[in-house]
Amino acid sequence: MKPYTSQLQRVLCIGGGPAGLYFALLMKRRDPSLTVTVVERNRPFDTFGWGVVLSDQTLANLHEADPVSAALIGEAFNHWDDIEVFFKGGHVRSGGHGFCGIGRKKLLNILQERCLALGVNLVFETDVTDDQALAAQYGADLVIASDGLNSRIRTRYADTFKPDIDTRRCRFVWLGTKKTFDAFTFAFVQTEHGWFQAHAYKFDGDTSTFIVETPEEVWKAHGIDQMSQEDGVAFCEKLFAPYLDGHRLISNAAHLRGSAIWIRFPRVICNTWVHQQDIAGRKIPIVLMGDAAHTAHFSIGSGTKLALEDAIDLADEFSRHANADVAEVLQGYEARRSVEVLKIQNAARNSTEWFEHVDRYTGMEIEQFAYSLLTRSQRISHENLRLRDAKWLEGYENWLSQQAVPGMPPKKHPTPPMLLPLKVRGLTLKNRIVVSPMAQYKAEDGVVGDYHLVHLGARALGGAALVMVEMTSPTPEGRITPGCPGLWNDAQQAGLRRIVDFVHGSSSAKIGLQLGHSGAKGSTQLGWEQIDEPLASGNWPLLSASELPYGEQNQVPRAMTRADMDTLTAAFVASTQRAADTGFDWLELHCAHGYLLSAFLSPLTNQRTDEYGGSLAHRCRYPLEVFRAMRAVWPADRPMSVRISAHDWAPGGNTPDDAVEMARLFKAAGCDVIDVSSGQTTRQAKPVYGRMYQTPFADRVRNEAGILTMAVGAITEADHANSIIAAGRADLCAVARPHLADPAWTLHEAAKLQTRAIEWPRPYESGRDQLYREIARQQALNANTP
Numbered sequence: 001m002k003p004y005t006s007q008l009q010r011v012l013c014i015g016g017g018p019a020g021l022y023f024a025l026l027m028k029r030r031d032p033s034l035t036v037t038v039v040e041r042n043r044p045f046d047t048f049g050w051g052v053v054l055s056d057q058t059l060a061n062l063h064e065a066d067p068v069s070a071a072l073i074g075e076a077f078n079h080w081d082d083i084e085v086f087f088k089g090g091h092v093r094s095g096g097h098g099f100c101g102i103g104r105k106k107l108l109n110i111l112q113e114r115c116l117a118l119g120v121n122l123v124f125e126t127d128v129t130d131d132q133a134l135a136a137q138y139g140a141d142l143v144i145a146s147d148g149l150n151s152r153i154r155t156r157y158a159d160t161f162k163p164d165i166d167t168r169r170c171r172f173v174w175l176g177t178k179k180t181f182d183a184f185t186f187a188f189v190q191t192e193h194g195w196f197q198a199h200a201y202k203f204d205g206d207t208s209t210f211i212v213e214t215p216e217e218v219w220k221a222h223g224i225d226q227m228s229q230e231d232g233v234a235f236c237e238k239l240f241a242p243y244l245d246g247h248r249l250i251s252n253a254a255h256l257r258g259s260a261i262w263i264r265f266p267r268v269i270c271n272t273w274v275h276q277q278d279i280a281g282r283k284i285p286i287v288l289m290g291d292a293a294h295t296a297h298f299s300i301g302s303g304t305k306l307a308l309e310d311a312i313d314l315a316d317e318f319s320r321h322a323n324a325d326v327a328e329v330l331q332g333y334e335a336r337r338s339v340e341v342l343k344i345q346n347a348a349r350n351s352t353e354w355f356e357h358v359d360r361y362t363g364m365e366i367e368q369f370a371y372s373l374l375t376r377s378q379r380i381s382h383e384n385l386r387l388r389d390a391k392w393l394e395g396y397e398n399w400l401s402q403q404a405v406p407g408m409p410p411k412k413h414p415t416p417p418m419l420l421p422l423k424v425r426g427l428t429l430k431n432r433i434v435v436s437p438m439a440q441y442k443a444e445d446g447v448v449g450d451y452h453l454v455h456l457g458a459r460a461l462g463g464a465a466l467v468m469v470e471m472t473s474p475t476p477e478g479r480i481t482p483g484c485p486g487l488w489n490d491a492q493q494a495g496l497r498r499i500v501d502f503v504h505g506s507s508s509a510k511i512g513l514q515l516g517h518s519g520a521k522g523s524t525q526l527g528w529e530q531i532d533e534p535l536a537s538g539n540w541p542l543l544s545a546s547e548l549p550y551g552e553q554n555q556v557p558r559a560m561t562r563a564d565m566d567t568l569t570a571a572f573v574a575s576t577q578r579a580a581d582t583g584f585d586w587l588e589l590h591c592a593h594g595y596l597l598s599a600f601l602s603p604l605t606n607q608r609t610d611e612y613g614g615s616l617a618h619r620c621r622y623p624l625e626v627f628r629a630m631r632a633v634w635p636a637d638r639p640m641s642v643r644i645s646a647h648d649w650a651p652g653g654n655t656p657d658d659a660v661e662m663a664r665l666f667k668a669a670g671c672d673v674i675d676v677s678s679g680q681t682t683r684q685a686k687p688v689y690g691r692m693y694q695t696p697f698a699d700r701v702r703n704e705a706g707i708l709t710m711a712v713g714a715i716t717e718a719d720h721a722n723s724i725i726a727a728g729r730a731d732l733c734a735v736a737r738p739h740l741a742d743p744a745w746t747l748h749e750a751a752k753l754q755t756r757a758i759e760w761p762r763p764y765e766s767g768r769d770q771l772y773r774e775i776a777r778q779q780a781l782n783a784n785t786p
Contacts, residue, residue: 007326008318009035012140014128014153016040018304019290020146021111023311026065028118030319037121037138044112044124050176050210050252051203052107053184053301056098058308065312069114076110077102078202082183085370086243088190088362092370096388099184099301101203107304131156136280142326143277143286146307149266151292161288162271168297169356171224171262172213175233179247181208186373187243188358194218195358198240199299210249211298212236213355216264225259232259265352268295269345273338274330285330287314294341296348299355300377306341313337346690347377353696360703364728367399372727378692382417382722400726415757418721419750422465422731424672424708426637427585429465429732430508431758432725433746436712436736437468437514437588439484441526446479446486448495457502459739460509461761463746466732467509469496471516471590474575475568477540478517478596481526487515487575493582500583508759513579514643515572515630516590519599520544520557543568545599545622546607551683559608565622568596569629576630580638587634589627592645593680597623601644601662602681604653616658620665631670641710642666643675646697649685656700663705674701675710675734692720699729710734718749751775 011027013020016038028036054062059077062070077100084093115122128134131153135143145153154161177200185200195218199211219225224232229251237249253261273288290307317333354361354376361372374380386393397414404420419431435456442451452469460467473479473486486492496513503511518524523539524532534554542557543564549556560568572589579587591597599605600622606613612622623642631640644666646659654662663674676698679685687693694713702709711730715721721733738745750758751771760768 008141009033010138010140011036011142011144012135012138013038013144013146014131014134015145015147015151015290015292016042016108016112016122016124017146017148017290017307018107018111019292019307019311020144021108021115022069022308023144023146023289023315024120025069025111025115025118026311026315027318028115028120029066030315032119035121035138036119037123037140038115039123039126039128039134041127042124044122050104050174051101051201051208052104052304053201054100054102054305054308055301056100058305059100061309061312065315066114069110072110072114073102073107074100076106076204078204080183080201083374084181084183084185085366085373086185086187087366087369088188090366092366093183094370094374094385094389094392097184098388099201101201101209103203103207104304106204128152131286132277132279135277135284135286140279140284143284144289145286145292146289147292149268149291149295151288153286154270154288154292157275157277157286160272160275164269164271166267166269168265168267168352169215170213171216171219171264172211172298173232173236173251173262174253175210175212175236176250176252177208177210177244177247178206178250179208179210179244180206185243187240188362189239190362191218191222191239193221195362196236196239197355197358198243200243210240212240215356219262224262228258229253229256229261232262265297266295267297267345267349267352268293270294273334276327285326287330287333289314294345296341296344297352297355299351300344300348300379302344302348306344309340310337313340346688347379350696351377357700360700361728363703367396368726368728371396372729375723375727378695378723381719382726383719396726413755416718416722416750416753416755417725418718418733419755419757420725422708424639427510427639429510431463431465431746432732433464433466433721434710434732434734435459435462435464435467435739436734437470437590438736438740439470439480439527441481441483441528443483443485446473446476446484446488446492448485448492448499452485452495453499453502456499456511457506458743460503460507460511461764462739462742462744463750463758463760464509464735464739466512466586467503468512468514468586468588468734469499471514471518471595472496472575473517474515474571475517477522477543478519478568478571480518480522480595481524482535482538483526484518487513487578488571493578496579496584497582504583507761510585512586512588512641513582513584514588514590515575515579517543517568517572517596519594519596520548520550520554520605521594523555544596545605545612548599548605548607550594560622565612565625569626572626573629573633577633580633580635584638586639586641587630588641588643588675589623589630590643591623592643592675592677594645594682597626598645598681602648602654604648604650604682604684616654616661617665620662624665624669627666627671628669639672640670641673641675642671643677645678645681646676646694646701647678647687648681649679649687650682651684653681653685656697659697660701660704663701663707663709667705667707671707673708673710673732674698674705675712676701676730677712690714691716692724695724695729698724699727702730703728708732712736718753721749754779 187198196214202208275286296302398410544557698709698711708731710732712734
């Protein structure tokens, strides 16, 4: 093989864990001319810990990278397909998950032996306190800092790496047992102080890992922090006795005293992984790898996976760019690999938070609880579960159908979750898909016309259960732009009635209206011009909670007086009465995205010192006044929802904790559904985007405040919606941009699922049948294509 680069002759790995050993053997295997050294503080062939878990996909990656070590690892693995969940006296078992367990000691021994066979220099019992001196001693051209979670090298160069370490809420202890589990087992036990959970799996012929986890406050309430190590283990053994079949729990951490074996997981993120250090007159790159660079919670079994795949990726980068500068190779590696790591860390964060807040889901029946657990990371979707265990998922879909429609008989092809009906007050929605209220900027003097009739009418024919009209203002000054609709006069009401009558007369969809006032974000240009920027001329005066402009160019609004509040509340009530008379099925109050009522809710935009500012309860006071006044005149059998920004995504702003409390207050005022969005309350917001990125906020509100929720944000396919509804993360899915691109999004997504559990307009049925045939033909072709 060709050398990687003339600049790279000696590689030094500090730390002999999976990352350092695997990178060393991969580099040596691909370029035997390299001098590769691994320095480890422990003795040779000596390590600590119980089993680790790798997925079938990771095993495939290992086989491609080094078939010899992969074969040895594969022979030592204990493979299982099933996950079993024990909860509230019942259990659920599903298959097809494809995981392997191996003892950490065995894994490292295999990697050590493979390193020696390839000629890697292994140096043991050397505690590295000065990486620069060691690099100079070995004449290293490249230093891999694989020195683990408590990396000294990361700490030494913290100004470069900028580590962010978040110590998580739960305490956990890593134990073993001679009880051999034939599935990856999750067991949940309730005590007088809260919930404990166990993560258990077999990793060799007669031993299993047994991790016990609980929130720190529960751990302390039981006094485990004051127990000896032996008493703490005995506590766990008694607690989980029903799942141990008489076997003991074992600790291999005799070197730790008392409760020190219980730790809190530290999530590590580094701003960069590469540091250039001047050593003996040369610029030597130091690269973080494995836990030194990043961690992912054990609940998705990704720490070892990340370490091994780091090593594969960097070795591959050197292979792809054999003649490139080392710095260029490292830059490419970090740019690409950091994206993959971030995806896994995002999934791990979702999983971590699920286990930190098990009590959020304990009101569920075991069927939905288990589904929620399996999909907790949002990486495993509804259709992915079907690929893993179709029979189990069919049973669960039938169970869901019976919850939605009591007495519904089981079917071979159950109704997909997103197509199940939902009753809210006196209204029944035919499915769970909502066309989000989306500004169109096509109204004239607040009046909607032919454009809106075609726009909303087409989407009502497109299969969604509820079509929402964009934010409509109760006053002329409450519009966002001159092209936004209003509902303060008869002409505007007549324009909306024409649309409502069409929807009711030509479809089975329901139609809703979102009422809102723009506040400090009003008097701006149309969306395809300079969005959120003021009009070039003809601006109207603005009102808001406080005298804070939305941006540097936006005008300063006037802080609302008590008289202003009374006037505006009356305007909202008048518009509500008009909406009811027009025949709308649903009404939503817009309290999100930095508009007027949102400005009261957020501490970033509400700086009032009266009874409408300060605490969250006081900030909610005026929006609640408006809502209650509207609810009083809105028909009792028709639902009302409130859209909130569940996270300001900015320092000092509202957080998901605040969103839960807001939801409780609106629920007490008569709200039926919280439409859970986020952000846009300030220009300083820095959202973390991704698929379904706002769904966790809807999940929290639904399952903590005990109110129906509508999820919104990057929900782009049926698989997303089915996963959200089936897991109980939300009750409705509001789909925005996909409906702009495809008015019949719901019908088309149902066709991809080949389900007939959806109604098409009669004139479209011949097109339906052709579409189903074409999709079925294409799916069959794809299934038969290697």
